[in-house]
Amino acid sequence: MTDLNSTTIKLQTELHERFNFQQFRPGQQELLQAILAGQNALGVLPTGSGKSLIYQFLAPHLNGLFVIVSPLISLMSDQLARIQAAHLGKAAVLNSRLNVQDRRNILTHLVDYKFLFMAPETLCQPQVLRYLQNITIGLFVVDEAHCISSWGPDFRPDYLRLGQVQQQLQPQVTLALTATATDQVCADIVQQLFAQQSVFIYRASVDRPNLYLRTEFVSSDEEKWQRLQLLLEQRWPTLIYVATRKTAEELALKIAETTKRQVAFYHAGLDNLARQQVQQLFMTDQLDVVVATSAFGMGINKDNVCLLVHYDMPENFENYLQEIGRAGRDEQQALTLIFVSQNDYQRLQTRRQLNQIRPQTVTHFYEQILDETLQNSSGQLAVLKAYQRANFSEADVIATLTKTQEVRELQLQQFWQFLNSTTCLRQQVCDYFDHEPKVIQHDALCCSTSQTQSLSVLLQRLNLPTLVAATTPTVNLLTPTQVWTQLFVNLPDKSSS
Amino acid sequence: MQANLLLPLFSKQARRYQAIYYLLTGKRTVSNLSAGLAYQLLPYFHFYPKLSQDDYQAALQQLVEQHYAKIQATDKTIQLTSLGQVVQARLLQRGFWPTTYNYWQDGDWQLQWERLLLSVQVISNYQHHHAHYTPLATQPLVQNEIRHWFYRCGRTQQQQFVEELSATTAQLTPNQANLLVNSLRSSSYPGVSDFQLSLSLSLTASELILARVTVLSAFLRKVQQFPQSAPLRQVFQFPTTILSLGSTRTYELWRSGQPWSEIVQHSYQKESTLLEHLLEAAILMPDFDFDQPRLQQLVAANPESYFGQRLLEIQELRQGVQDD
Ligand SMILES: [Zn+2]
Numbered sequence: 001m002t003d004l005n006s007t008t009i010k011l012q013t014e015l016h017e018r019f020n021f022q023q024f025r026p027g028q029q030e031l032l033q034a035i036l037a038g039q040n041a042l043g044v045l046p047t048g049s050g051k052s053l054i055y056q057f058l059a060p061h062l063n064g065l066f067v068i069v070s071p072l073i074s075l076m077s078d079q080l081a082r083i084q085a086a087h088l089g090k091a092a093v094l095n096s097r098l099n100v101q102d103r104r105n106i107l108t109h110l111v112d113y114k115f116l117f118m119a120p121e122t123l124c125q126p127q128v129l130r131y132l133q134n135i136t137i138g139l140f141v142v143d144e145a146h147c148i149s150s151w152g153p154d155f156r157p158d159y160l161r162l163g164q165v166q167q168q169l170q171p172q173v174t175l176a177l178t179a180t181a182t183d184q185v186c187a188d189i190v191q192q193l194f195a196q197q198s199v200f201i202y203r204a205s206v207d208r209p210n211l212y213l214r215t216e217f218v219s220s221d222e223e224k225w226q227r228l229q230l231l232l233e234q235r236w237p238t239l240i241y242v243a244t245r246k247t248a249e250e251l252a253l254k255i256a257e258t259t260k261r262q263v264a265f266y267h268a269g270l271d272n273l274a275r276q277q278v279q280q281l282f283m284t285d286q287l288d289v290v291v292a293t294s295a296f297g298m299g300i301n302k303d304n305v306c307l308l309v310h311y312d313m314p315e316n317f318e319n320y321l322q323e324i325g326r327a328g329r330d331e332q333q334a335l336t337l338i339f340v341s342q343n344d345y346q347r348l349q350t351r352r353q354l355n356q357i358r359p360q361t362v363t364h365f366y367e368q369i370l371d372e373t374l375q376n377s378s379g380q381l382a383v384l385k386a387y388q389r390a391n392f393s394e395a396d397v398i399a400t401l402t403k404t405q406e407v408r409e410l411q412l413q414q415f416w417q418f419l420n421s422t423t424c425l426r427q428q429v430c431d432y433f434d435h436e437p438k439v440i441q442h443d444a445l446c447c448s449t450s451q452t453q454s455l456s457v458l459l460q461r462l463n464l465p466t467l468v469a470a471t472t473p474t475v476n477l478l479t480p481t482q483v484w485t486q487l488f489v490n491l492p493d494k495s496s497s
Numbered sequence: 498m499q500a501n502l503l504l505p506l507f508s509k510q511a512r513r514y515q516a517i518y519y520l521l522t523g524k525r526t527v528s529n530l531s532a533g534l535a536y537q538l539l540p541y542f543h544f545y546p547k548l549s550q551d552d553y554q555a556a557l558q559q560l561v562e563q564h565y566a567k568i569q570a571t572d573k574t575i576q577l578t579s580l581g582q583v584v585q586a587r588l589l590q591r592g593f594w595p596t597t598y599n600y601w602q603d604g605d606w607q608l609q610w611e612r613l614l615l616s617v618q619v620i621s622n623y624q625h626h627h628a629h630y631t632p633l634a635t636q637p638l639v640q641n642e643i644r645h646w647f648y649r650c651g652r653t654q655q656q657q658f659v660e661e662l663s664a665t666t667a668q669l670t671p672n673q674a675n676l677l678v679n680s681l682r683s684s685s686y687p688g689v690s691d692f693q694l695s696l697s698l699s700l701t702a703s704e705l706i707l708a709r710v711t712v713l714s715a716f717l718r719k720v721q722q723f724p725q726s727a728p729l730r731q732v733f734q735f736p737t738t739i740l741s742l743g744s745t746r747t748y749e750l751w752r753s754g755q756p757w758s759e760i761v762q763h764s765y766q767k768e769s770t771l772l773e774h775l776l777e778a779a780i781l782m783p784d785f786d787f788d789q790p791r792l793q794q795l796v797a798a799n800p801e802s803y804f805g806q807r808l809l810e811i812q813e814l815r816q817g818v819q820d821d
Contacts, residue, residue, distance in 0.1 A: 081631040092637075102637045249702065256696055264692040270702075272635040273614070274691045277682065281690055378551045477689070477697050480666050483678040486686035487617060488659045489624040 007033060015057070025050045027202045032057060034200035035139070035173050042145065042176045042189055044203040047325025051177045052079055055141050059089050059114055062172060064138030068117045071144050071156060073097070076117040077272060078279075089114025094122050107131045120158035121389060123165060132169055140171035142193060146178040146318070149188035150404050153316045153411055157383075157390040157400075163193050179325065180206075180318040182433055206321055206433040207440070210328045212462060213425040213447040214337040216455065224339050225254070227455060228311065231337070232259050234459075235467045236307040237282075238289045241323050243312035243348075245269050245293055251311065252291045266292040285467055294319055303330040306464045310338035313419065315348060316411040317432050333445065335462055340419045348412070356405055357383060359398045366394040422449065498552045499703040500559035504577070504585040505594055507566060511574035512536050518553050521545045525741055527776045527807065534780050534814045540599035546607070593700060593708035601739045601781070603717045606710045609733055611639045613713070614681065616732040617662070619647050620655055621683035630684055646731055654728040661729035665719045672698075673712040680709065739781050740774075747774035748782065757795055772804045779811045787812045 011029055015021050024032075027045045031054055034041045045051055055066055070076050076093045083091045090113045092106050110116070110131055122128060146152040148159040166174055174197075176189055181203075190199055218224040232238065232255065242248050245267040252265035264278045264287050281287040283302050294314060308327035314320045320338070328334030357380050364371035365384045374381050387397045418428050425447040430437040440446065448458060478486075506517055516532035523543030533539040557575060560566040565581035568574070577585060588594060598606065611634035618633045634640050650658065666674045676698065682688030689697075695705040723730040738745050743766070750760045761768050779785050786792070787808075796805040 077635070085629050085631050087629065098637070105637075252692060253696075256692075262693070264690040270691075273611070273633055276631060276633075277688065278690050278692075281687060284687060286687055287690060378549065477675055477679045477694070480663065480674050480678045483681060483686065484659070484663050487621040487681065487683055 007036075018057070019053065025053075027204045028054055028057075030202045031175070031200070034202075035175060036061060038173060039200045040174045040194055040197055041200040041202070042178075042186070042194075044178055044181045044186065044201075046204055046206055046208060047179045047322050051143070051179070052082070054175065054177070055115075055139060056083065056086070056088050058139060062138035064136030064172065065110060065113055065132075066115050066139040066141065067123070067132065067137055067169070067171070068115060068141040068143060069120050069123055069162065070117060071119060071147055071154075071159075073119070075143070076119075080115075080117055081276070083115055091115035092117070094118040094128065096122070110135050120156065120162055121386070124158065124161050124389070129165065129168060137169050137171035138173070140166055140169060140174045142174070142176045144178060145176035145189050145193070146181050146185050148192045149181075149185040150400060151184045151188055151407055152181070153318050153408055155404055157386045157392060160192060160390050163195060166193065179322050180433065183435060186435075203435050205430065205438065207426065207430050207438070208325065208328065210331050210333055211324055212333065212335045212445060213324070213429070214335060214458065215340050215419055215425065215449040216337050217340045217450045219341070221341075221343065224311065224341060227339070228309065229259065230455060231307060231309060231459075232261055232289065234464070235261070235288055236464050237285065237302065237304050237467065238307040238309065239302075239305045239326055240289065240291045240309045240311050241294060241314070242291060243293070243344075243351075247312065248291045248293050252289075255289060255291070261289045262287045263289040263291065266290050268293065288467060294323060302326070304332070304465075305329070306332060306334040308334065308336040310336075313338060313340070313344050313348065314415075315352070315408070316415050317418065317429070318411075320415065321429065321433065333462060333464060335458075335464060338419065345416060352408070352412070355379065357401055359402075362394060362397050362401065366397075422451070425449075498548065498556045499701060500556040500563070501565070501584060501588060502594070502703055502707065503556055503560065504565065504581060504588055505596075506536075506538060506541070507575055507577050507581070507585075508536070509577050509579075509582055511569060511572075511576040513573060514557060514568070514575040515573055518548070518550065521553075522548055525777075527773050527780070530777060530780045531807065531811060531814070534811065539781075540601070542600045543605060544598075544600065593704055593711055595707055595710040595714060597718075598710050598714040601736055603714050604733065604735050606713055608636060608639055609717060610709065610713055611636060612643060612732050612734070613716075615639060615643045616646065616658070617681050618683045619643060620650075620658060621685055623647075623655070625683070625685040627684035633682070642734070643732070646728075649731075650728060658728035658732075661723065661727055665716060665729065668719055669712065669715055673715060676708060677712050677716065740777055743770070744774035744777040747771050748778040751775060751778075757791065776804065776807055776811065779808060780815075787815075 008029065011032060012023065015024060025045075027043055028050060031041050031043045035054075035058060043051065043054070055068065059066065068076075068079070070079070073093070073095055076095070080091050080093050083089070092113060092115070094103065094106060094116060095118065098106070106113070106116075107128065108131075118128070123132075142148070142159075142162055144154070145159075147154045147156040148162065149155060174193070176193055178185075178189070181189065186201070186203070190201070216227060218227060228240075238261075240251065242251055248265040248267045252263050255261055255263045264281070266275060266278050270278070278287065278290060279302075282290050285304075291311075305327045308324055310320070310323065314323060324336040327336050358373070361371055361373050361380065362384065363369075365374060365381075365388075374384075384397070387400070392400065414432070418425070418432075421428065424440055424442040427437075427440040427442070430440060444461065506512075506521075507514075513532055516529050517536065517538065519526070519529040520533045520538060520542055521544050523546050525542075530539070530542075533542060557566070557568065560575075560581070561568055564578055565584055566575050566577050569576075589596065600606075603609065614633040618630070622628075622630055632640055632643075634643065666677055669677065676694070679689055679694055679697075691702060691705055695702055698705065698708065700708055717733065717735075720730055720733055721735060725731075740748060747760065747764075751757075761771060764771060779787070792808075796808060799805060
């Protein structure tokens with residue numbers, strides 16, 4: 001016992017000294033202790049619980065390179081930027097955007113690096129594996145580990161090869177991380193990634209008591225827009241999720257034209273620098289509304305989002321949970337509100353059907369027959385290529401696709417049922433995700449639907465913290481002289497004597 | 498991709514849209530470069546390196562649906578309708594489309610843009626003692642270059658950089674200068690988001706990017722007039738050779754007067770590849786001599802060949818361009 005306590009104190013002191021945090025978030029310490037004791041680990045930690053802190057913390061403790069596998073380029077470059085800004089060790093992202101020379105430079109100097117981020121398909125390239133096999137891998141991190149499970153909504157065939165790669169690389173420790181995993185998905189991760197090895201599992205409850213959950217029923221797009229305007233009257237730091245890039249841009253424009261809010265949009269079509277800038281301005285409250293699509297919301301690492309709106313509905317519980325997790329990271333009361341609309345549900349169904357890969361298309365792909373669907377959809381082609389890379393046979397692909405499509409359909413149905421339900425929303429979220437769900441004591445700060453309580457009454461009662469007027473930004477463009485004054489200390493027109 | 502922004506790349510004459518796609522994404526082949534020469538689009542080589550075939554096709558489809566353009570599926574060409582020509586002219590009148598940009602003179606605009614942003618950020622943050630920040634450049638190449646540039650930059654050079662920067666910006670039109678300075682940022686100056694900037698300038702997000710290239714191109718032309726040693730000049734890399742590595746070698750040997758047979762003999766590459774190098778030079782090099790007897794002999798050796806025909810085409814195109 002004393003041993004454990006002294007370790008706890010040591011870890012907490014280090015946390016304070018290196019990261020300036022007073023205490024660990026749930027799960028961080030448990031996982032660190034397991035890994036420091038040489039155990040493999042799986043952490044199911046809610047969004048915003050500081051998953052990346054774990055491997056940042058471990059940098060001085062484990063020798064060798066930390067290889068971090070992550071599915072999205074944007075995620076990797078955000079984490080890379082954070083590591084570089086915090087000077088935690090040399091770090092790089094290995095991806096297809098690098099030119100040949102930069103790529104070779106990284107691979108031939110791997111020993112100089114502490115962190116190397118890459119997508120699973122990059123990691124599985126024979127050349128990359130060869131370089132990695134020649135050096136010590138201190139930690140192998142599989143981020144968004146739920147992508148390994150065909151029971152999860154984000155299944156990626158490339159993830160299936162990670163188990164084998166892990167055995168080839170022989171890392172000292174392997175850590176799998178995810179924000180959303182049901183029992184079934186957890187079992188899949190353990191089986192695929194850790195086959196015969198022992199593994200420490202930490203599963204935090206998905207419940208975040210400071211998030212108020214709200215379903216808002218609307219019968220038309222116009223009604224939705226009116227309710228949103230009501231929500232935007234106060235200067236709450238606001239994040240709005242929409243389904244498509246086009247909607248993100250259009251809605252941001254509408255908000256800019258009709259409200260006094262400082263708004264911008266955020267989606268995969270923006271280049272890195274533009275995304276960075278939106279994040280930065282949002283972080284410092286120079287922007288107070290961001291309209292974003294789901295794929296690129298992950299980079300938004302802001303503490304005081306106190307209003308989170310799903311203007312369009314996501315496809316499942318998993319995405320919903322991840323996205324509402326961006327609100328109230330400062331532990332203050334936050335409102336998460338999702339619009340429930342029959343129209344949106346129909347649109348989602350149509351989009352899904354369009355994106356479904358038919359068995360015939362799979363056959364054409366494997367027999368290399370010219371297929372019109374494939375010619376017109378690089379998305380479907382990319383999925384099939386991923387299966388092929390993961391050595392799936394034609395029959396396996398058809399079977400897996402049929403299964404995942406069924407799973408997705410089921411997940412959508414369950415989520416739609418949740419949205420239309422009248423019982424405690426929080427209880428349902430916990431029941432869906434948690435291994436041993438607790439019984440929620442529903443109260444005035446828990447949840448509601450628009451059918452039992454009006455929005456204006458709710459807003460009055462929640463009394464969310466608004467941004468103080470002193471930080472009200474100006475959007476007027478500055479003149480060159482004004483900009484030079486802010487940028488540089490020694491101005492050209494001043495004599496430098 | 499905002500479809501109407503592609504209009505200036507097309508004309509009332511039919512153009513091969515795939516060749517234009519490959520040109521925009523920077524695929525350097527004789528066939529693509531010839532198309533660029535024929536359509537007078539060579540300056541836009543490598544203009545959208547990340548443009549996907551899907552997005553491009555979708556944009557073309559949209560132009561067709563808006564009756565701005567017609568597509569011939571059989572020979573894969575596109576041509577503007579009379580409505581399309583009117584819309585094209587109106588678009589160009591708005592002044593943001595980068596008509597002056599030239600890849601071969603200004604360099605890769607995305608790299609140049611990052612060099613500008615990062616150099617300003619680095620100097621500004623240094624002056625304000627901010628050591629920990631995310632660099633405003635995504636390309637490792639640019640990060641390395643500017644790091645080395647900064648190490649070489651003493652106090653005097655930093656001051657000189659600031660002076661050169663503000664003096665060069667002052668030579669731009671007021672609108673151009675506004676766009677440029679409001680795109681800059683550092684730890685001491687948060688700047689504005691692209692969305693806010695585009696709203697203030699009444700441009701869409703995609704139009705803003707083109708407007709930036711226009712401003713950047715004007716800015717770079719002025720930077721190029723500085724002496725090599727000027728700190729602002731040293732931030733940027735301008736193309737020293739416009740040919741690919743292989744073509745440069747072949748073309749230099751050719752210009753030195755070495756007989757063709759010897760060039761072929763001493764090379765590890767196939768003769769057809771070497772002939773392609775010459776064709777690339779014929780398209781891109783301003784001083785390529787079409788009339789020299791050795792070239793005529795090379796053509797005469799096999800007049801019906803790909804090389805001979807292509808060279809003739811290129812010569813005609815280049816003379817046509819000069820006559821314009
Ligand atoms: Zn409740």
